[in-house]
Amino acid sequence: MAEPMGFFTDTTVCIGCKACEVACKEWNQLPAAEGGANTLSGDSYDNTRRLDGIHWRHVQFIEQFSPDRSEGRWLLMSDVCKHCVQAGCLEVCPTGAIIRTEFDTVVIQSDVCNGCRDCIAACPFGVIDINPASGTAQKCTLCYDRLRAGLEPACSKACPTDSIQFGTVRELRERARARVQQLHAQGEKRAYLYGADEQGPLGGLNAFFLLVDRPEVYHLPPSPTLPSRRLVPSSLWTAVGAALVGLAGVFSFRNRGARQAAVEAEIEEERHERRRAA
C-alpha cells in the first residue's frame, strides 16, 4: 500500500471563494442542482448548505456577531469526507460497494452500490447522500482517479490560499502541528486540530481540520463513534428479548392452569374425539 494520503484543511486561511466546490464539480462532472433551478438559502452566502450526493465539498459560512454587530468574525471551513481510518460507512455497506483504497482513502464504487442508504445513516458526519443522477450513494473520492494518475485532488489544486492541503497524512500532521504552534505564538490561542490524532475518535481522520472554535460550531460532532460499537450490546439485548418471548410462549402453551382455557380445551378435545370416531 502507498502511504496514507489525505487533506489538511486550515480553516483560518479560507476566504470562502468556493473554488474547491467548483473544481470538485467540474472534475467529477457533478450537476449544479438536483434538477431545476438552484435555490438560494436567503440568509447566508452559503447556498450549498450541506454535503450530499452532488456536493462533495461544501464551504461553510459561520457568522459570529454580537447583537449590535459592533464585534464579529467569519469562520469559513471547506467541509469534505473525512476518510476515517475506521469508517462506519465502509463497515455497514452490505454490497461491498464501499472500499478502502491503496491510498487509505474510502471510496464508493458507483457501479456496485444499489442505493440502500445504510451508509448515509452510518456516517458520523452526515457526508454521504444519494446522487439522483446515478441513484447511488456518493461522496468525495479524494479524486481517486487523479491520485492514480499522480495528480493531486481537484479541490486542493484549485484552493488559492492553501487552506486545503493535500499530501501524505504523516507529513500533513507535522505541517498542521507547526501551524497550530505558529498561531498560538501569534496570539490565536484557540487554534487546535480536529481529527489529527490517531489515538482519537475513529482512529483519526485522513482529512482533518484546524479549527478555532468548538467542533459543534463547524457542525462537526465533538466525539464521533463507530456505529458498530453498538452491534454487540444491541444484539445481546435483542437475544434477551428473544429468550423472554420464547419463555412466555412456552409458558403460555404448556401451563393450562387458567380455568377457562382448560374448560375450552375439554370442549375441543370432545369435539376432536367425536370427529375421530365419526
Added chain:
Amino acid sequence: MSAVGLPDSFFTADPHWRWLIVLYFFVGGLAGGSYFLAALIDLFGRPWERPLARLGYYVALPGVILSAVLLIVDLRRPERFWHMLIESETFQPMFKAWSPMSIGSWALLVFGAFALGSFLAALAEPRPWGWRWLSLFRPPGITGTLFVIVGALLGLYVAGYTGVLLAVTSRPLWADTTLLGLAFIVSAASTSAALLILLGEPRRLALSGIAALKRLDAWVLVLELLVLVGLVVSLGAVARAWLDAWGLLFILGVVVLGILVPLALHWRPRVIGGIATLASAALVLIGGFILRVVVVLSNQNLGVH
C-alpha cells in the same frame, strides 16, 4: 441556531427511510413472529390446535415475500438488489457478519426458504391427496421438529435484527439506545399473536390455542411496556427530542392504544362485551405499527445537516 451541546448523533444525515421501511419493519415482524408462534403451537400445543399453527405458516410466507418486495422497491437501484447477496464484480457470496443489513438480507432469504417449506407442509396436511413427503417439514417427526425450530429462530432473527440495524447507524434516537432490537422483537411477538387471534377467533380455530395466545399476548404486552419505559430512559437527554407530536403519538398510539387498552380489555373483557378479543387484537396491531412509524420517521428532521 447554535449546535453547541447537541449529542453526536445530531451531526448526521437522514437516509430517507420512509413508509416502505416502516411497512417492512411491521410486516417482517409479523412474518417472523407468526412463524415463531406456529412452531410454538406445533411443539407445545395440543393436536387439535394444529389448524392454528397452520394459520401461522400461512401468514409467514406471504409476509416474507412482501418484505422482500418492499425492501427491493425501496432501493434506489432495485435491479441491483442481488448485490446484497452476491458480489457483483467477483460473483462470490457477499456476507459481512458485522453489518446487520448484510446478515439481515441473508436471514430473510433463508427464512423465506423455511417459510416456504412450512407453508407447503401446512397446505398439504389437511388434504387427502398425496404430497405426504411434505410432512417431513412439520412436527411431530424429528426432521419436522428440527425444521421448525431452526425456522422459528430465523423468524425471531428477522423480527429483531431491524432494531439492531437502526442502532448500528449514527442517527439521532436510533444510535442513542441499544434497546430497539429488544423493543421490536417483543412487539413482533405481541402483534403476531394478535394477528393469529384476529384471524383464528372468528373461524373458531382451536379455542384453547386462542386462549393461550391471548395469555401470551398479555404477558408480552406487559413486557413491552417495561421495555418501552427502558427505551425512553436509555435515550437520556435525547428523549427530549420526542417532546413534540411524535412523542404524543408514541404515548397515545403505542402505549395507551396499543398496550394499556388491550391489557385492560384482557383483564376486564366484559366492559365492551363480545368483541373484546377482536378489538384488543386489532389495537395491538395498530399500536405495533405506530411504534415502527414513530421509531423510523421521528428523527428525519433532527440534526444540523
